[in-house]
Amino acid sequence: MPKDLRMYSKDQLSLYVFVAMLFVTGVVFGAVLVQALTLEQKQEIARHLGHFFHTIDQGAEGDFSGKHSFLQALSLNLKWVGIIWIFGLSVIGLPLIFALDFIKGVLIGFSVGFMVGQFSWKGMLFALASIAPQNLVLIPVILTASVAAISFSIHLVKNRFIQRSGSIYPIFVKYSTTILTLALIVVVVSLFEAYVSPVIMKWVTPYLLALAGLPEMPVSLL
Template sequence: MRNRTLEQYMKEHLSFYIFVGVIFVTGVVFGAVMVNALSLEQKQEITRYLGNFFARVQQGALEGDITGSFKDSFSMHIKWVLLIWILGLSVIGLPLILILDFLKGVLVGFTVGYMVGTMSWQGLLFALVSVVPQNLIIIPVLLVCSVTAMAFSIHLVKNRFVSRNGSIYEPFMRFCGVSVASTALFVGVSLFEAYLSPVMMKWVTPMLAALHLA
């Protein structure tokens, strides 16, 4: 029964996942291309910021305020989920959800693209321990939230303007359930970013010291 329900769900929403996935990947590519469009002054400013950040990591500054790091990380993630949830409740929020997915892709693409483009394999190594692990969960969760929000928004359109006989209770509860489950997952992601990520970054930071980023 569960397999049949999952199969039906994927059949109904596969096109949504493909579309949202393409939007996200487009954002990643756009973010990576943006690195080449930076001026020399902008690159120098970012390089100085990274140099200061690496110095703080080496000194263990990120390991000092674990509670604050957890709150900041969780607050950032929950804002994305809450914003997608609010936009999903309105018909006009549909294109804005896609814009959020595109912007998330831009952030990831720019961050990884700048590190790799500026620091070569050392930058790739740092990205693998500082950006990639948590995003292996963050990105799929946000995409699932986005698709669920889009599906609910489209259901609202059909219910209001096409057929007024359909009930929105089940789609709404599914929508809320996905949002709650996403919040729970982001608690785990925030714990990882607060406790483990600083330690992992501290391991590889000495390899970046030779680049004289400060």
């Protein structure tokens, strides 16, 4: 393996390890954050979750329609990737990329931690059905976009202030192509999240309602 390629692979691996550690730290922080909630806050969130479970179980439409869910998921997921791409275009964006990776971990850690804390293994069952499937792909996409953005930002610093090794344009094209490829993957993930995840959740929700002992309530009250 050429020396430059070995150094590049080593640098990339180090960045992947770093952003992965940031993400995992965020997950842990999010799970711990659940314990900081007051009893009233936990009850309020649990009430909204109960409404959500019953809505899914009784097949209510409206906000949970496939097209609306797809556009909502696509918009949110593309914003993550797009913002990371923008932050990678400047040196000052580096800490913001780190913050995004940490925040993503916090959101997932808090969501899973709250459901497990409230419903024990039944909450874990619902988390595996509703959160895990799309995030098994989405999280690597976000981490890969972060590494690409960090690499480009570092190269930008070296090119402009240290080595001045010619045009940055080819590296920019490569960076943008990587982000565009990841964005296409996000489209597929959003389709899965909108059309497949609700079906999986609908299979799991009746078991969760029965095991968690949540009372039945009419859709008209939701």
